[in-house]
Amino acid sequence: MSYVDEIYDYVVEKNPAQPEFHQAVKEVLESLRTVIEKDEEKYRKEALLERLVTPERQILFRVPWVDDKGQVQVNNGFRIQFNSAIGPYKGGLRFHPSVNLGIIKFLGFEQIFKNSLTGLPIGGGKGGCDFDPKGKSDNEIMRFCQSFMTELYRHIGADTDVPAGDIGVGGREIGYMYGQYKRIRNIYEGVLTGKGLTYGGSLARTEATGYGLVYITEELMKDHGTSLKDKTVVVSGAGNVAIYAIQKAQQLGAKVVSCSDSTGWIYDPEGIDVDLLKEVKEVKRAILTEYASARKSAEYHEKKNGEHGVWTIKCDVALPCATQNELDLDDAKALVANGVMAVCEGANMPTTIEATEYLQENKVLFICGKASNAGGVATSALEMSQNSERLHWTFEEVDSKLQGIMANIYKNISEAAKEYGLEGNYVAGANIAGFKKVATAMEAQGIV
Numbered sequence: 001m002s003y004v005d006e007i008y009d010y011v012v013e014k015n016p017a018q019p020e021f022h023q024a025v026k027e028v029l030e031s032l033r034t035v036i037e038k039d040e041e042k043y044r045k046e047a048l049l050e051r052l053v054t055p056e057r058q059i060l061f062r063v064p065w066v067d068d069k070g071q072v073q074v075n076n077g078f079r080i081q082f083n084s085a086i087g088p089y090k091g092g093l094r095f096h097p098s099v100n101l102g103i104i105k106f107l108g109f110e111q112i113f114k115n116s117l118t119g120l121p122i123g124g125g126k127g128g129c130d131f132d133p134k135g136k137s138d139n140e141i142m143r144f145c146q147s148f149m150t151e152l153y154r155h156i157g158a159d160t161d162v163p164a165g166d167i168g169v170g171g172r173e174i175g176y177m178y179g180q181y182k183r184i185r186n187i188y189e190g191v192l193t194g195k196g197l198t199y200g201g202s203l204a205r206t207e208a209t210g211y212g213l214v215y216i217t218e219e220l221m222k223d224h225g226t227s228l229k230d231k232t233v234v235v236s237g238a239g240n241v242a243i244y245a246i247q248k249a250q251q252l253g254a255k256v257v258s259c260s261d262s263t264g265w266i267y268d269p270e271g272i273d274v275d276l277l278k279e280v281k282e283v284k285r286a287i288l289t290e291y292a293s294a295r296k297s298a299e300y301h302e303k304k305n306g307e308h309g310v311w312t313i314k315c316d317v318a319l320p321c322a323t324q325n326e327l328d329l330d331d332a333k334a335l336v337a338n339g340v341m342a343v344c345e346g347a348n349m350p351t352t353i354e355a356t357e358y359l360q361e362n363k364v365l366f367i368c369g370k371a372s373n374a375g376g377v378a379t380s381a382l383e384m385s386q387n388s389e390r391l392h393w394t395f396e397e398v399d400s401k402l403q404g405i406m407a408n409i410y411k412n413i414s415e416a417a418k419e420y421g422l423e424g425n426y427v428a429g430a431n432i433a434g435f436k437k438v439a440t441a442m443e444a445q446g447i448v
Contacts, residue, residue, distance in 0.1 A: 003040050004029045007049040014054075018102025020324060020349070024109050025053055027353055027368075031431035034420050046447070048439060055108065057081040060101070061151045063129055065144040068137055076100075077148055079127035079155055079163075080108040085441035088159055089125030090115055090377060092166030095173065099128045106324070107166075110348055111377070113434030114370040117409050120381040125161055127152070133168045145176035153181050158189040158387070164380045165194040167323070170240070171206075175199075190387025193380035202383035204398035205376075210244025211399070212375015213319060213346045215406040218252060220342060220365055220426075221317075223414065229253035234315040235272075236260045237322035238281050238288060241346045241373065245319050247274045258310040260322060263287045263302065265309045270297040314338040321346030329354040336362045345369035356427065371413050371430040378405045 001009075011025045029036075029049075036043055043049060059079040066072055078101060081089045091111040094104070104126050112124030131144055156163060165174055174194045181191055195201035204211070214228070221227050233254045235242050238261045246256045255271045261281075266272070266288050273295055280290045292300035303309065311318065311331035318340055320327045324347065332355035335343065342365040345351060349369060351359070359366045379402055386393055409430075416436075417429030 002033070002037065003044050003049065004033045004036050007053060010050065011053050015102070015105065018105060020106040021102045021109065023325075023353060024106040024349060027349075027356075027427070028109070028113065028431045028435070031428040032435055034422075035432055035435065046443065048442060051442065052083070052112075052438070053109070055080050055082045055105065056084060057155075058101075058105075059127075059152075059155050063131065063144065063148050063151070065140070065147045067140055075129050075131040075144070077127070077129045077151060078104045079152060079161070080104050080125060081155070081161055082108040082124040082126070083112045083438060083442075084123040085438050085445060086116060087121035087123045089161035090122035090164070090380065091124060091126040092128075092164045093169045093173075093177075094126075094128035094166040095131045095133050095168030096128070097130055097132045099130045103324070104128055107348055110370050112438060113431060114374045115377055115381075116434040116437045117371055117412065117430060118374050118378040118381060118405055119408060120378060120405075122162075122377065122381050122384075125163075126166075127163055128166065128169075131168075133173070138172070141172060142176045145173055146180040149177045149180040150184065152177075153184050156181075156191055158191050158384070162190065162380070162384060163192055164377070167239070170194075171196055190384050193383040195383070200383070200387050202379060202386055202398055203393065203395040204402065205379050205383055206240065207244040207247070207399075208379035208402055209241045209373050209376030210246070210321070210346065211248045212378065212402055212406045213241065213245050213321070213344060213372050214248040214252065215375065215403050216367060216372050216410050217249075217317065217319070217342065217344045219407050219410040220344065220367060223410070224365060227252070228317065231255070231316040232257060232314070233317045233319060234258045234310045234313045235319045235321055235346075236265075236310050236326060236350070237320075237347065238277065239321070241376070242319075242321040243274065243277055243281065245321055245346055246272050246277070249319075250274065254317070257315070258313055259288070260303075260310055261288050263289070265301050265303065266291055266298050267301065267310075267313060268295065268298040308334055311335055312338075316341050318343045319346050320350035322350060323347055324349045325352050327351045327355050329358055331355060332358040335359070336364060340364055342366070344372040346373050348373065360425065360427075365424075365426075367410075367413070367426045368430055370434065371409050371426065374409060375402055375406055378402060
């Protein structure tokens with residue numbers, strides 16, 4: 001049995017009932033097979049892959065808090081510090097009922113390679129809690145965030161681990177956690193990113209993941225002799241990534257005709273009205289029925305089991321920006337049948353392995369999330385730089401750096417794929433380029 005196959009079996013055995021983590025590891029290892037087998041005995045002797053798939057530290061803790069009725073609630077908190085070979089742990093915090101150890105490990109593992117691809121000195125980590133912010137008052141959110149940080153603070157720091165936001169964690173939650181960290185530690189440092197602009201946040205951070213996704217998609221299109229101009233684009237999700245991907249794609253001349261949330265999806269053949277979408281989602285925190293009620297051209301479709309939503313719409317480009325495994329094999333078949341030319345991931349692992357393989361077999365240009373949604377963490381690292389220097393860059397400065405980072409990611413993943421005889425396989429290119437930097441750093445630092 002090859003070393004790659006041994007390690008996948010090892011992961012499944014050591015991490016039972018964690019299918020998302022197994023999936024993430026399998027996808028990476030398959031891409032790395034040609035790299036590993038060129039120098040298998042060396043990697044095996046160093047147990048490099050065992051060290052790569054095993055977090056440096058796994059922190060699990062309870063989070064007690066009091067709701068507005070005076071009832072004590074208890075949630076489960078997580079922080080996975082996966083790999084610090086190239087820099088302090090960096091990765092978001094997710095607050096959602098679906099959060100469990102396996103999901104946080106999958107996200108942390110993906111983060112290792114994503115952060116490596118940015119070219120910035122940040123390692124991989126991820127965290128979160130099975131707390132649901134939906135329907136909670138601001139005071140309940142504050143009490144929960146303060147309790148969460150009362151444990152987490154002892155494990156993080158500006159040069160140790162720098163969390164950010166993710167699903168369920170926006171500016172409000174970051175603010176409450178930062179306030180509690182500062183109160184406990186009596187230190188003002190750049191320990192969280194995604195902060196408000198009045199206390200160390202960076203301009204363009206809110207837009208960064210969505211903008212970065214579109215920047216790398218445009219690089220992909222240009223490399224294949226076209227552009228996003230006049231293309232029809234479908235987007236899933238209606239959160240931060242989706243909203244700003246829609247905005248930037250339309251700025252580049254595309255027509256984005258869809259978005260979705262947990263209740264259903266919108267088809268708007270005249271193009272999504274970004275200002276209205278922001279009003280519904282960022283101001284009112286409402287569901288998409290309100291968008292459809294306010295815009296005559298929009299159709300609202302309630303989410304139903306077995307329905308494939310936005311992926312049934314005829315399009316040139318698809319940008320999945322919601323959550324893991326939202327685009328399955330049937331969705332991929334529908335997209336191919338409708339003539340899609342490119343799929344770029346805005347979320348973390350939104351496409352199943354079977355769907356990815358089908359898209360690639362049918363010559364669809366496909367970039368995986370560890371490359372295409374790296375704009376958020378890249379700009380978080382730029383926020384860290386500004387905090388360290390006590391500087392505040394303009395929106396244009398940050399946006400320009402982001403464009404350069406995404407263009408460089410595309411160049412690196414394309415060249416890595418070509419180097420190993422896999423031209424056009426941007427999944428393999430992303431995994432290989434991310435791995436080689438991390439592996440070299442791990443080898444240089446000895447058996448730690």
